[in-house]
Amino acid sequence: MIRPVPHVAAMAPYALADLGSDMTSMAQNESAFPPSPRALAAARGAVTQALLYPDPDWIDLRHAIAETHDLDPDMILCGAGSMELIGCLIRAYAGDGRAVLGTEYSYAFAASAALQAQAVYRQVPESGLTVSIDAILDSVTPDVVLVFLCNPGNPTGTMVPNAEILRLRDDLPEHVLLVVDQAYAEFCDASNDPSGIFALAQRGDTVILRTFSKAYGLAGARVGWSCFPLAIAAQVRKLLNPNNIATASQMMAAAAIRDRAHMREMVRKTEAIRDPFANRCRALGIDVPHSHTNFVLLRFGDANQATEVDQTLKRAGLLMRGMAGYGLPDCLRATICDAPVMEHAASVLKGALS
Known part of the structure; x- marks a missing residue:
């Protein structure tokens, strides 16, 4: 058997987000809006x-x-x-x-x-x-x-x-x-x-x-x-x-x-969707650190609750990024998408936590 060098054999593959063809991805931190x-x-x-x-x-x-x-x-x-x-x-x-x-x-x-x-x-x-x-x-x-x-x-x-x-x-x-x-x-x-x-x-x-x-x-x-x-x-x-x-x-x-004007407008539009979504999540009892990016981190009561919410989101066709690999098993990361997707996500989160 041909063997790889030991340090490569010992490595785990770099983990990207799971993607489902029938899911709306909120997992990759891609832009919500098209380029210039x-x-x-x-x-x-x-x-x-x-x-x-x-x-x-x-x-x-x-x-x-x-x-x-x-x-x-x-x-x-x-x-x-x-x-x-x-x-x-x-x-x-x-x-x-x-x-x-x-x-x-x-x-x-x-x-x-x-x-x-x-x-x-x-x-x-x-x-x-x-x-x-x-x-x-x-x-x-x-x-x-x-x-x-x-x-x-x-x-x-x-x-x-x-x-x-x-x-x-x-x-x-x-x-x-x-x-x-x-x-x-x-x-x-x-x-x-x-x-x-x-x-x-x-x-x-x-x-x-x-x-x-x-x-x-x-x-x-x-x-x-x-x-x-x-x-x-x-x-x-x-x-x-x-x-x-x-x-x-x-x-x-x-x-x-x-x-640069287009980029700044895309940043402004992203923030205009991100901050109200974060506030809606906080109102549901989710811990959300203030974000300076195009995503928000959602921290739940414990890892079990995060897993249950993740499964509910997936059943609704929404794919967020689980953070267990980062040592944050009680967290999901949500990329900011266009307004209808974020409205749908907020509604699913409310239903999952009510």
Whole structure:
């Protein structure tokens, strides 16, 4: 029998949400609204280039990102979703007994990527489902080389102010690389100015990750990007797949980020549905942390109640994401969908809990 290498054999597959063909998915944190019309037009225009390999350096896309966020385009790398960038970054800097430090309810793929790299992965307790900067600092040991911070958090939806992240960077040892995953940052950029976080990359010790999958409505295009210190970008670039992002996806993303007005309107519409839904859930006795994302975390009385509610939702054709894999068996995560779906979900929840 041909055997895999031991560390791969010991790994569990990365768990995505279960999807039913006859169900309305509220499990994937996809956008409730379509992408910019400019992005759709760009995709149609890309069809004639399908015979050619895509631009391996994402030149137009990098410049569109740089113009939007006032960044040096040479500091930007693009990936097939931010997952590719996370995996390559951890492989480049962890492994061989080196440790990656995440938080208790941080994005689970960071742990999977650490296992792939044969790195040690440790979780720091959160406080009230919110990242604790002091707990992170207290948990840094000599073998820690990378701290992975998801802000806003997934699956919690909670956020720490950027001023706290600046404090974290100032107090971390110089040899520790800080990675800030901001997949949902567009939902809080207006109140949490990101310029100071991007400026950390200039110091040479911080990486900032973002994605087009959420606020820009391009989950199916698979485009993520990151602002890297130049020396770190050079190492990570070695591990990225050549021609990793299809031409149509590059063109859609570049058009989408240039249409900031559309993105902001989609964020506003999402929030206008999210907050009343969260308040209706709280009125039913469900604990719902304030969310800074396009989803809400619903915390029930115990794991049994969460399971019963989940089954009721499924019978009604609604699929939320169970959170037992994150150590939150009493929780379901609900992606914000269009208003009729959220109205249906609120009604089913009321019936299940009455």
